Amino acid sequence: MTDTTNRRVIDARSLISDDTRATLVANMRDKFPQLTEEKADRGVGQMLAFLAACAYSKRPLSPSPLVDDFWHAFLLHTKAYREFCAETFGRFLDHQPGYLDPEEHGGGRALRAGTVDCITLAGYEIDMEFWPELDLAHCSQCHANCSDSPNHPAIHS
Template sequence: MTTAQKRTAIDARTLINAGLRETLVDNMRAKFSQLTEERADRGVGQMLAFLAACAYSEKPLSPSPLVDDFWHAFLLHTKAYRDFCDEHFSRFLDHQPGYLDTEEHGGGKELRARTVDAITCAGYEIDMEFWPELDLVQCSQCHANCSDSPNHP
C-alpha cells in the first residue's frame, strides 16, 4: 500500500535574511501607518512567494495591489533586490507595469487566480488576505481598494 504524504508549504520569508526582511517591514509600515508589524511581515512573505512563482511560470502572473506595494518597497533596495534575484533565480526579475491583453491572458481576477495557483504549485504558503480581489467581480485595476485608492491599506 502506498501512502501519500502532504508536503508542508514553504514560508517564502525564509528566502531573505532577517535584517532585510525587517527593513522591508519597516519601509511598508512607514508608508502605511495602519499596517501592523505582523501583517507587514506576512506581506513580505507573499511578495517573495509571488517573485518565486514568477521566476518559473511560463505565463504572465500578476500581484495583487498590496503585494505590488511590497514589491515596490523591495525594488527600492536595488542592490539587495538584484542580489536576491541572482541568488534564487540566476536572473533579474523585471517589474513591468501595464495592462496585458485580456483576450490572451484574461482579466485581473483570472491573472491573480493563476498567480495564486502558481505560488501554490511552487510549494509556497498562500495568505488569502493578500489576494482579496479573488472574491470580487471580474475586474482589472478598477481602483476599488487598489493601490491608489484611499481605502488601500
C-alpha cells in the same frame, strides 16, 4: 489533479535575511501606518512567494495591488533586490507594469487567480488577506475552479 495533502508548504519569508525582511517591514509600516508589524511581515512573505512563482512560470503572473506595494518597497533597495534575484533565481526579475490582453490572459482577477495557483503549485504558502479580490478564503465546495479542480483551465507554465 494535484495532491497537496503531503506537500510541505514553504514560507517564502525564509528566502531573504532577517535584516532585509526587517527593513522591508519597517519601510511598509512607514508608508502604511495602519499595517501591524505582523501583517507587514506576512506581506513580505506574499511578495517573495509571488516573485518565486514568477521566476519559474512561463506565463505572465500578476500581483495583487497590495503585493505590488511590497514589491515596490523591495525594488527601492536595488542592491539587495538585485543580489536576491541573482542568488535565488539566477537572474533579475524585472518589474514591468503594462497591459495584458484580457482575451489572451483573462482579466485582472483571472490573472491573479492563476498567479495564486502558480504560487500554490510552487509549494509556497498563500495568505488570502493579500489577495482580497479573489475572495477564495471562504470557499467550501469541491471543484470550484481552483488549481485541483477538474473545471480549472489547463495551466501552461
